[in-house]
Amino acid sequence: SYVLTQPPSVSVAPGKTARITCGGNNIGSKSVHWYQQKPGQAPVLVIYYDSDRPSGIPERFSGSNSGNTATLTISRVEAGDEADYYCQVWDSSSDWVFGGGTKLTVL
Amino acid sequence: EVQLVESGGGLVKPGGSLRLSCAASGFTFSSYSMNWVRQAPGKGLEWVSSISSSSSYIYYADSVKGRFTISRDNAKNSLYLQMNSLRAEDTAVYYCARGGTTTTVVTPFDYWGQGTLVTVSS
Numbered sequence: 001s002y003v004l005t006q007p008p009s010v011s012v013a014p015g016k017t018a019r020i021t022c023g024g025n026n027i028g029s030k031s032v033h034w035y036q037q038k039p040g041q042a043p044v045l046v047i048y049y050d051s052d053r054p055s056g057i058p059e060r061f062s063g064s065n066s067g068n069t070a071t072l073t074i075s076r077v078e079a080g081d082e083a084d085y086y087c088q089v090w091d092s093s094s095d096w097v098f099g100g101g102t103k104l105t106v107l
Numbered sequence: 108e109v110q111l112v113e114s115g116g117g118l119v120k121p122g123g124s125l126r127l128s129c130a131a132s133g134f135t136f137s138s139y140s141m142n143w144v145r146q147a148p149g150k151g152l153e154w155v156s157s158i159s160s161s162s163s164y165i166y167y168a169d170s171v172k173g174r175f176t177i178s179r180d181n182a183k184n185s186l187y188l189q190m191n192s193l194r195a196e197d198t199a200v201y202y203c204a205r206g207g208t209t210t211t212v213v214t215p216f217d218y219w220g221q222g223t224l225v226t227v228s229s
Contacts, residue, residue, distance in 0.1 A: 001169075033215040035152070042202055042219040043144075043152065054217060086152050090213045095166045096142070096154035 002091035004099035011105040012077050020102045022070040022087030032070040033088045034063060036081075037101075043086065047072060074104070082106045109133040109218045111203050116223030123193050123227070129186040129203030129220060137181035140164075140206030142216055143188050145199035145225075155201070156188065157212040164212055171197075193227045200224050 005023040012018040022032060034047040045054050047063035050070065060075045074081055087099040115127040129141070143155040156177040157166045165177055176189040186203050200222040207214025 035216075037152075042221050043204075043216075044219070045215055045217050048215040048217075084151075088152075088154075088215070095168070096157065098144075098152045098154060101151040 002089070002094040002097050004087055004089065004097055006085075006087060006099040006102045008100070009103045009105060011107055012074075013107045014079060015076055018074040018077050018081070018104055020072040020074075020085050020104065022072070022099050023068055024070075024089065025068060027068055027070050027089065028066045030065075030089045030091065032063065032065050034072045035086045035088065036083045037086065038083045046085075077104075077106055079106050109205065111205065111218060111220035113201060113203050113220045113223035116201065116225045118226045118228065119193055120229050121194060121227055124189070124191045125193065125225060127188040127190065127201055127203075127223060127225070129188075131184045131186065131203075131205070134205070136179075136184040137161075138208045140209070140212040140214060141179060141186045142204045142206055142212070143177060143186075144202045144204055144216070144219075145197075146202070146222075147196075147199040150199075153199070157206065158186070159210060159212050160208070161210075163210070166212060190225070193225075195227050198225060198227050 035043040036046045037043040050065040051063040062073045110132045112130045142157045158177045174192045178187045202222045203220045204216035205218040
């Protein structure tokens with residue numbers, strides 16, 4: 001089965017840049033989607049097809065994908081960005097797969 | 108405005124059954140694939156099942172295959188998840204989520220409901 005590996009936690013100071021990685025075997029050949037989930041709320045799609053942003057998502061959110069690592073980058077981090085972030089891919093053998101999630105803490 | 112409202116959760120004994128529903132509004136339901144995703148207390152997201160717009164393509168996670176059945180009624184704008192032979196490890200908040208308008212299910216989940224809690228315990 002296909003496995004996506006995310007760091008359990010990432011910490012960043014306000015105004016700085018946060019990078020959350022999602023590792024998988026040759027993930028660069030797949031399309032990666034990213035979700036933000038705040039406590040007690042449903043997930044929200046923040047990046048799809050590696051680097052596209054849904055309407056309403058700030059330009060501070062961006063994504064990239066190459067080789068064995070996809071990255072969600074959040075620039076000029078704000079307190080309101082504190083949340084859990086999940087990557088997701090479709091794999092022909094495993095169907096939909098989510099990463100384990102990364103808790104972003106704004107210091 | 109797109110709305111997805113889940114219902115049907117509750118407390119059930121191990122081995123029991125439950126049927127979840129997801130009422131959709133604000134979009135042409137029959138054109139979109141739909142999905143169920145669950146989240147155990149304090150844990151991450153786990154994909155459960157997906158169904159294409161016309162029900163031609165259906166997929167299940169290995170953890171629920173043979174026990175859960177996804178279905179939809181496009182005339183009623185509703186998505187369902189029939190859950191049988193429930194186990195303690197099925198305890199989770201179950202979310203329905205909208206996919207895309209392609210004929211397959213391989214599209215990101217752009218809208219999510221607020222979820223319904225299923226607790227499996229004796």
